[in-house]
Amino acid sequence: MKWTQIDVSTGSRTQLVEITGAVADEVGKSGVASGTCHVYVPHTTAGLTINENADPDVARDILADLARLVPAGGDYRHAEGNSDAHVKATLVGFSAMVPVIDGRPALGTWQGVFLCEFDGPRRRRVLVGVAGE
Amino acid sequence: MKWTQIDVSTGSRTQLVEITGAVADEVGKSGVASGTCHVYVPHTTAGLTINENADPDVARDILADLARLVPAGGDYRHAEGNSDAHVKATLVGFSAMVPVIDGRPALGTWQGVFLCEFDGPRRRRVLVGVAGE
């Protein structure tokens, strides 16, 4: 199994950046017909999620709701003042698994894979690995 | 590694539907003695979780608390009006991994695997794949 790094530059403090194309490219390059594609973010103020990529308002609503649930500038002790980003990342998670079937990521019709930036803008790294036969 | 589709019909807008039996069946059919069982939901308004399957009030409490945290009819832009379901799915996640040990899913004593319906009733698909030896 080989891991490849994808570099993503985010443009604002909070942003959902779709990386579905890059993930699908890695699945194709792997030559794996049936298996699992694992995506991982080696950061602590960014995460990963899967959700609708057809209507951009869905990503907007997810970010707005996370900001409502975990407001910036809450009663935090962490000196860097970005604890909201750490909490949001723990809520969405740092990895995603997508089944690989017939050599392609078996995403649902409306699903896309998104890097969740919670403390940008920054340069982020995403690791993609494909296992199987 | 082989992926199998499980079809689940949900009966209300929000519901936790236990699929532990179907997951265990796939582990048994796979012949894998030691490995990983991956469960995936190819939807954007349904998710997956693991939690207690002994007292049904636990599932009820999880759904009630998610509804309190992410109320339907919040300040959303997504025209379909089901953004609460998209947000809840991102919070619980779209996949679950269960260890396979001695040919069986190594779930804890009280653990069950649940499809999380957040915008039903609908017919949902769940993909189950088992990797290992």
Place this chain on the structure above:
Amino acid sequence: MKWTQIDVSTGSRTQLVEITGAVADEVGKSGVASGTCHVYVPHTTAGLTINENADPDVARDILADLARLVPAGGDYRHAEGNSDAHVKATLVGFSAMVPVIDGRPALGTWQGVFLCEFDGPRRRRVLVGVAGE
């Protein structure tokens, strides 16, 4: 693929206990150079997350924010009175995947792996398995 059990004793009702060292030990013992390390908690009131292990205030802020979002003694039906712990566990999740690259867990500079105790103090079990070549 071999699964190993790690025993963790927690010291308070809610606590983030870092288990990064034990996870790294299992990766080393596995002899896997490139693959995936899967960590799993077979409980329903404890979970797993990855986050910053440099400043302990981050773990404190995550626990405090989860307690604000999902207060103990909410309007729950589950007779054991620990539904907040079940909900928190579903929010953070019961498993974590860490890439294995060059024989080591490819955690980010600031990342650590944490058992999330939400209904302690208790003795908890964590399963760690490494797949790959």
